[in-house]
Amino acid sequence: MVRVALLFIFLNIILIDVQAQYVFFPNSGTITYERKFHVQNYLKRNHLNKADLDTWDKMFVDEVVKNGPMEIGTKHSLTFYDGETLFETIKEDYPSNYRSALNYLPVLNDSKTYKNQKTNMFSRLIHFSGDEILLEDTIPVVKWRYTDEYRNIAGYDCRRANGVVQDSIYVVAFFTNQIAMSGGPELIQGLPGMILGLSIPGWNINMFATQVELNNKSISGQLTKSKKVQPKSKKETRELLRRSVYEWMEEDVFQKQWSKYLF
Template sequence: MIKTVLLLTFLNFVLIETHAQYAFFPNSGTITYERRFHVQNYLKRNYLNKADLETWDKMFVDEVVKNGPVELGTKHSLKFYDGETLFEIIKEDYPSNYRSALNYLPVFNDSKTYKNQKTNMFSRLIHFGGDEILLKDTIPNVKWKYTDEYRNIAGYDCRRANGLIQDSIYVVAFFTNQIAMPIGPELIQGLPGTILGLSVPSWNINMFATQVELNNQPVSSQLTKGKKVQPKSKVEIKELLRVSVYDWMDEKAFQKQWSKFLF
């Protein structure tokens, strides 16, 4: 009897080891996300209650509240390959009332972000005031705290982690170790698995994966099409914006605008 139990235990151990040895952990593919921005809640929280809101701003906000959508829905893709990722919007024909509402989105809607895990560097192309800005710097750290909450997203079992970015912005992420790359949308990453769900409560933004396609397609680091844009660091771009673009803003308002560049 003892020999039988030992034999079964040994065989079970061998099967587990064999399964682990041949388990498939993909390192390349494309993840499609749907991002929802509850524009009405965001405007009511950040604009309508401001006593010092200027007349022109109030007119624009009132127009979006009256005729704009309740929320904005956009689709995005995250391509990943051997430690490199490219995150960008999937261009679609959005309703006309989206245009004004997009101006209040607390992140850049049409930016492209390339990240390289091996070098810990990122490049982000931003369309800003009719020009293109290429930001290149080290990938920001996120302070994570794990929880015991779980959710299935796009067919993958995910665990929740709460994070803090830029020392002040609270985020909620759901990551899966079934895709063992420590990656995620935008500049959010650093968990032992891929982030398939992301929420920024203070910005009324939720982003969840709707599809995961595994493939073997390399990721390109070229963010511009034939046009040469000189990359600048966070320090250089922040100083440029502070002096020449947002010089009329107080420090609190400027930091709010600057957070768009680092999300």
């Protein structure tokens, strides 16, 4: 009887081991995210309380606070395949009061971001004043600290990690190791799995996956069809934007604007 019991236990161990070998951890697919920006809280905290806010800025901010939405919701997609990701905005027809409020969004709204983990490089296509800039540089490093908080997002079990990017921007991420690839929206990554939830408390932004579709779509790193648009480093892009768009800004104010291009 003892031998039969031992044999039964042995066979179960083998069966569990065989099943473990065939657990499917996908490394390609498309994730749809919904990003919510609480515009009213952000403007009241970052603009209306500024003593040096000039008359024109105050007029525009007051208009958005008075007639703009409480919250802006936008949709985005992240395609991932064998160490590469492509993050982009899903184009929609927004209400008219969205458009003015989107100007105050502390991250880029209409851009494409390609990341290649094998080369540790990213490319980001930026639109401004009818022109295109192709920013290309190394992927920013996020300093992570794991927590014991867990949440289910889009059917995947996720663990919370707190991080700091650009030495000052605090982020909260929920990642799952059920998707084998280390990745995430925007330029955020560096955890042992895919980030399905992302929160930036200082910017009043939350982004959570609503759908995960597994597929074998390959990714192209070519973000623009224009041959005139050549890649520029962070330093070159910063100098170009400073000179052509934000020349009138004080340096500390410009630095805050610049941070959204590196997020």
